[in-house]
Amino acid sequence: MTRYFRLTIPQARTEGDYLTLTPEQHHYLGHVLRLGPRANFIAMNGQGQAWLAELSLDTSQATLIHPLDHAHELPIDLVLCIAILRNNALDQVIHQATELGVQQIYPLLTSRSLPEPSPQKLTRWQRIAQEAAEQSERLYVPKIAAPQAWTEVLKLGDPLSRKYICSLGEQIRPLVNQLADQQATSREIWLAVGPEAGWTETEQELARAVNWEPVSLGSRTLRAITAATVGLGLIANHPIKQP
């Protein structure tokens, strides 16, 4: 299988079958990746569309040859809610979540998570998502929302969607069992992971009150970063019954 370089392009830059490259993209393709005239690459608009593209002779623009299919996207819309973690751990969560096919990520402010980060952090997370989408050959770049309170995020989403909150406790049902027993009722599945110090009882009660289901990921204590990757991996690999 030929592996082409991938480039995310804002939709506004395409006109018909032509794609005009910015000076930065021109430099990147020609001087960093060393693509020559008529070289092929993959142009993605980050909104679910991608094309096999061919550089022009002067490498300043490209022709879109044909659209690519959605084979690398999940059949569901997977949404991750995750508390803001110490030591920039969200950088890795966002990279891995993108590899695993998420569509949207909500960084959460919770009682026991870090305070609101600087706006630069959101820009950094969006850049990580874009790079990860290119590396993992996705057509969508996941949207990273601005950090907001868990109580606000609880108001969002399709009321019919399945929503799982990772919780600790011996009575909590495993996520795999919940996935096996349930028919999907909407295209959306949400997963929420709390901070290292855990959710408060109130945060979990508020979620249960709006139909979030507590789930466990096994009998060992996982760090938040591991819980996010494993939880998303279980959902992404579970055969989904379409609504």
Place this chain on the structure above:
Amino acid sequence: MTRYFRLTIPQARTEGDYLTLTPEQHHYLGHVLRLGPRANFIAMNGQGQAWLAELSLDTSQATLIHPLDHAHELPIDLVLCIAILRNNALDQVIHQATELGVQQIYPLLTSRSLPEPSPQKLTRWQRIAQEAAEQSERLYVPKIAAPQAWTEVLKLGDPLSRKYICSLGEQIRPLVNQLADQQATSREIWLAVGPEAGWTETEQELARAVNWEPVSLGSRTLRAITAATVGLGLIANHPIKQP
């Protein structure tokens, strides 16, 4: 639930119900964790046994009060084989694999992986596994083997055990389907993850020749670090049919 501090102690240091602390352990419990006389903590021998322990009045030794159970261990022996990755990525793989319940990790030398690391690296990996086992309340500290060639590792293990090699390609069956269809034939399950640049065709053929089954983790391209965590998470969360 009360959370106790955990300490890994070499088996040789216990004598009957008494545990003699090394000067380092004494310093750690008394001065770093600030445990006082008669404080409780959990003593693990790293071989699958753990006890609730109580510090003596002078905090130089401890009494083992009662053994703890195996609730945090998997009912199977999970073995991870993983190529040595760039940027110290194995540090994180070993931490997450320990959280997920592995018993043994084989760092692999493959055609496309990094060359053999320094011996200090193995010591570092073993320390990470020990810390992760304490944090995730495990009774076992996974054994980390010295790095060795994939062809040597292919000779190891129970011949009846299930062995899965993560592979790319549209014809490869998903790991979840393999897990669902198969009866366990031994207590062991092995998972192998190649380097970022992939296995060679020969490495995969040699594995298939000794009953390693190629498996996929979905239609997206995962980094090795993500593949290891997701693959182990799928096995650890799969309801295992005991042989």
